[in-house]
Amino acid sequence: MTTYKFIDNSGLDVDWDASSFTSKNGTWKTREGDVRKEIYKMTKARSNVSFVYKESLRSMITSFNDVGYISSEDKWTDIKCIHANAERAIAKLKQENNIILPVLSIGQTVSDNDSERQKTESLLVNEKYWDKEKNRAIRILSLAPRAVNVRYQLNIWTKYMADMDQILEQIRLKFNPEMQVPTEFSTLAKAFLESEEEVGQVTVSDKEDRILKKTMNIVLRTYIPSPKFLFSSEGQITEFKIGDTC
Amino acid sequence: MAKKNYKATTKLPELPDLDEGESLLNLFDQDNPDINLFNLVDDEMIRLAGSKFSFYKYYQTEEFDDVYMESRNKPVAKNAITVHGHYDPTSMSEELTQFGIELTNDQLFTFNKSYIERKIGRSVIPGDILKPAFQDQMYEIFEVVEDSFESYGVYHLVCSAKLLRDAPDVQDTPLTEISDELGGYAGI
Numbered sequence: 509m510t511t512y513k514f515i516d517n518s519g520l521d522v523d524w525d526a527s528s529f530t531s532k533n534g535t536w537k538t539r540e541g542d543v544r545k546e547i548y549k550m551t552k553a554r555s556n557v558s559f560v561y562k563e564s565l566r567s568m569i570t571s572f573n574d575v576g577y578i579s580s581e582d583k584w585t586d587i588k589c590i591h592a593n594a595e596r597a598i599a600k601l602k603q604e605n606n607i608i609l610p611v612l613s614i615g616q617t618v619s620d621n622d623s624e625r626q627k628t629e630s631l632l633v634n635e636k637y638w639d640k641e642k643n644r645a646i647r648i649l650s651l652a653p654r655a656v657n658v659r660y661q662l663n664i665w666t667k668y669m670a671d672m673d674q675i676l677e678q679i680r681l682k683f684n685p686e687m688q689v690p691t692e693f694s695t696l697a698k699a700f701l702e703s704e705e706e707v708g709q710v711t712v713s714d715k716e717d718r719i720l721k722k723t724m725n726i727v728l729r730t731y732i733p734s735p736k737f738l739f740s741s742e743g744q745i746t747e748f749k750i751g752d753t754c
Numbered sequence: 755m756a757k758k759n760y761k762a763t764t765k766l767p768e769l770p771d772l773d774e775g776e777s778l779l780n781l782f783d784q785d786n787p788d789i790n791l792f793n794l795v796d797d798e799m800i801r802l803a804g805s806k807f808s809f810y811k812y813y814q815t816e817e818f819d820d821v822y823m824e825s826r827n828k829p830v831a832k833n834a835i836t837v838h839g840h841y842d843p844t845s846m847s848e849e850l851t852q853f854g855i856e857l858t859n860d861q862l863f864t865f866n867k868s869y870i871e872r873k874i875g876r877s878v879i880p881g882d883i884l885k886p887a888f889q890d891q892m893y894e895i896f897e898v899v900e901d902s903f904e905s906y907g908v909y910h911l912v913c914s915a916k917l918l919r920d921a922p923d924v925q926d927t928p929l930t931e932i933s934d935e936l937g938g939y940a941g942i
Contacts, residue, residue: 592852603855
């Protein structure tokens with residue numbers, strides 16, 4: 509039988525105030541700490557703009573550009589997918605886009621933090637790339653990317669229910685259960701279909717016709733990348749942009 | 755207060771049997787020649803105040819999707835019949851929506867019933883397409899109601915129409931073997 513021996517801690521001082529002591533962790537010199545401090549110093553506001561929202565939107569529009577429908581004459585017809593939030597002056601130029609139905613549009617609505625995927629800020633991300641020109645591997649360091657969920661609304665407008673149902677099944681099949689949304693920043697970003705809303709009207713008053721419009725709410729789980737830095741074998745840290753050669 | 759009782763002493767004559775014959779004063783008289791007069795006046799008013807339209811007849815068939823109860827392949831005449839009608843031209847509404855600038859221009863078109871039925875060989879039906887001579891836009895009629903019941907005569911057909919949003923090949927290609935019926939009016 510196991511016997512336990514309890515320590516008598518009656519002599520220990522347990523009432524001390526931890527906040528009255530200064531931590532010495534910050535003064536401990538480590539290579540990782542130096543690199544992190546250097547990266548903090550080199551990070552400027554302008555290098556924080558990666559255009560990830562724009563590229564994600566571009567990729568989302570592209571993802572739905574292959575949707576079409578089979579016409580009553582068994583002919584495949586492509587459908588245009590456009591950005592849903594155009595400036596009026598530019599939308600005017602393209603106003604013929606929605607004269608002929610069906611039409612698809614996609615627009616970004618809101619984005620929020622994803623607490624499940626978030627990393628601590630001080631985490632250093634170490635990536636390796638192969639430089640074909642120099643024929644050697646390079647090391648890229650960055651702080652942790654920010655995990656965000658970007659929400660989009662995919663709008664569908666058709667004249668006939670037969671077209672609407674064909675479009676819906678193609679869109680549903682793209683999310684099985686997720687849809688890859690590749691960008692230059694990530695090939696792993698995934699979009700999920702959250703819900704579907706009826707926007708048009710089926711019950712209409714006298715002298716009005718039915719409107720077949722639907723909105724599908726999509727959430728894209730992606731990351732906003734932190735600025736990246738090239739970490740040479742000599743220990744030098746320089747700013748690095750995707751597409752740069754070292 | 756005294757209670758008043760009135761007692762009629764005069765006996766009224768018997769009323770004639772009203773159902774037996776029509777009175778000359780009846781307003782409801784479908785043989786009244788004034789109805790045709792009003793109809794001609796109405797037609798002339800529409801011609802004077804209205805404008806020309808290109809009228810593309812929809813050849814209604816029994817071939818439609820019986821699940822969705824809609825027809826994506828409406829056979830529409832390629833050649834237009836020129837008709838006269840009246841409408842209030844309004845500027846195109848250009849709302850900026852999630853589909854870009856959404857051009858909408860729902861219109862009411864008024865035709866003299868007798869005239870248009872004679873001209874196109876039948877009444878106006880939902881699915882017919884109109885193109886006003888004044889505007890370079892095509893409208894699809896989706897509702898037709900009879901209007902103007904003066905003197906128990908039906909003179910107007912009021913057609914609710916919206917911008918045609920079918921593909922251009924649907925508008926331009928004759929989808930039927932039925933030849934276009936070019937109508938005439940008053941022997942013209």
